[in-house]
Amino acid sequence: MSSINSFIRENVESIGDYVHLAPDIPEKKLNNATVAMKCESLVNSIIAIQDGTRFGKGDEGFIFTGERMIHHKHGEFMYSDIQKVTFQEETDNSFGIESTKKSLVIQTSSSTHTLKSMHGINEKKLAQFLNQIVTNFSDFKEELQILVLTEMSDEFKKAYLKIIVNMTYEDDKNIDATELSEILLLRTRLQLSDEARNEILDYVSDISEDTKLTSDSLINELRELSDGSQHESIMISLVKDIINTHYSATNNLAKDFDFIIKNKELFELSDEKIDFAFKAVKDGQAILDEKVDDDKIRENASQLASAAAAIGAPIAAVYISGSVVGLSAAGITSGLATLGLGMGMTGGLAVIGAVGFLTYMGVRSVSGVNELDKFKVKQAMLLEALKQTHSTIHEVIGDINHLVNTLNEIMASSEDNREKLILAEKRVARFVAALKKTSVKADVFEHSVNLTKCPSILDHGRFFELSNEPTKKELYHFVMGRYVMDDINEKKPTYKLNTSASTKELEKVAEILSKLGYFDMKKSIHAKASQALSGVFN
Known part of the structure; x- marks a missing residue:
């Protein structure tokens, strides 16, 4: 038989609507529920919450862990203390209109609670769910539901x-x-x-x-x-x-x-x-x-x-x-x-x-500045990946030092350890090769980051206006050398980024464009205006 935590996870959604399972419980609902039901210390052990509110706030309903069920009004029920759960259904003819009222009666070792008017809950299914827990399990324990x-x-x-x-x-x-x-x-x-x-x-x-x-x-x-x-x-x-x-x-x-x-x-x-x-x-x-x-x-x-x-x-x-x-x-x-x-x-x-x-x-x-906004998160994620890769390189250097120390110990211990020496040398060579591979991966990440810093399509007119001074001509030619004219037959050709340019070249292109104000809104609008006026007078 599965554990109590697994059973709840696999079956709790049967009790009705608006059930959220960890670790995919919306953060706001989870915070509202734990504060309202006074169980903040259990936040990492919560398997599921049932949102009993009509507007999705999450501060009413049920919380389920491996040891207990908590209700916003009736409080905490330890599974080990529940003796019996009964589903009740009554017909009401008040005011001449017949209606059915459903409720749940939970009997513990010391008290009896009647739960009514539970939004989103199927009372019969909840009674069956709780009775299965009480009948089939005796070992109840909290388990961490959020894992890293x-x-x-x-x-x-x-x-x-x-x-x-x-x-x-x-x-x-x-x-x-x-x-x-x-x-x-x-x-x-x-x-x-x-x-x-x-x-x-x-x-x-x-x-x-x-x-x-x-x-x-x-x-x-x-x-x-x-x-x-x-x-x-x-x-x-x-x-x-x-x-x-x-x-x-x-x-x-x-x-x-x-x-x-x-x-x-x-x-x-x-x-x-x-x-x-x-x-x-x-x-x-x-x-x-x-x-x-x-x-x-x-x-x-x-x-x-x-x-x-x-x-x-x-x-x-x-x-x-x-x-x-x-x-x-x-x-x-x-x-x-x-x-x-x-x-x-x-x-x-x-x-x-x-x-x-x-x-x-x-x-x-x-102004045409917003193109790189599409890559802000990607850029940040790649930079984080690059940081992790550099950490690996740092650790591998430590590994190589560890292997070199082992090699020195073998050399010092005896002159008859030729086999061990050859094996140790192979190990060092293997880690040096792995270090090179890891370094290549870091270069790939860095290249991808620099691609996100450069516009894939260059606004040539705007860039020309920003670099149309003698002292900036060299910068103009460097950048244009990293873009490829897409169609020479069009009156207004498109300049596409050469994605095979080296990482260092891409880095320099991004730096030049940034320094010239290509991504600056104020300078960009001014360059656009200058370009338009130039077109009018020419």
Whole structure:
């Protein structure tokens, strides 16, 4: 039989309408409910809330945890103290109009409570739900419903990473530099202690058919080191990281490769939930496409949330270890919040008055400054990914120092350790290669960031007006050398950004445009006006 937390999660939606499951409970509703029902200390253990208000405020209704149910009017009911729940239905003929009144009677060891007029509640279904809890369970406990892997123990993180290591080894009995780079990036995001990092380092270095731990034993370890209600989210996250590491190493975005097929029963995930993890990887990698802007990121996140809801999976499951391009869980949450999406967070532009905002955007649109606004969140997310990648490089330098120290110890201990020396040298070489791969990934992120800083289509007339001075001609020619004329036959040609320009060149283009005032509203409007007047008099 499933645990009480799992049972509630799987069945609580049957009690009626307006039921919200963690971790996808809207933040405002969750705060209103916990304050109104005086249970702020339980906020991370709340499995579900039922919003009993008519306008969605959330401060009336029910809260469910692994030990108790709380009602806004009747207070707290410990499951272990409930003796019986009865559904009552009475016919009322008051004022000559026949109506049916439904209620719920909860009998505890010390009192009896009658609950009436519960908005959105199916009283009969709620009685059945509570009686199943009372009859079928005796072990009640609170479990954390909001999970981020960085907050788990080192033992848990090591088991999680070792499964990824197993996947990279089992395909060809070798862990190459690209695979090692992905393992090290994930290790950074999970934030292991120095001792745990070195243990993963040794596991990678020493792995063989004889030393490899079975994935079965490692998944059992994950189960033992976490609450039962978290297990499905952990497995979705694990499958997402397995798919992404495989893709990064093979350049083959797939969900049906040998390791997934072989261990599918161990993951205990339906095909739909594996598809969900696959879509998360696909959408995550899309952020590196120069055509993907904030609107597309928002659209992909909304579609992913809809897919999660359709299969009963928590959307946060694909974020708890960070994103596939290197974002930390906090970085993803921050980015989605800015777009007004994600994990109960709110954000975006609500603080700006509607009229003022529309006027502001109208002016920016006329002046042509607003193009890069479409990439603000993408840019911030890529910068966070870049920061994480630099952290990995810093950690790998520490790994190499650790290996060099080991090498020195071997050299000092005996002159007859030639085999150990050769093995140690190979390990150092492997980590140097992984460091180079990680550095290349950092360069990709930096290139993507710089693409978002440059307009994809250059307003040539405006730029010409801003740079039409002798001292600025060199800057003009440098920028124009990084744009390609799209159609020479048109009277007004289009200048498109050459996306194959080097990272340093793109960085310099963005800096020149910024310094000349291309993105400055006041200077931009002035340049537009000058351009228009020039056209009139010429």
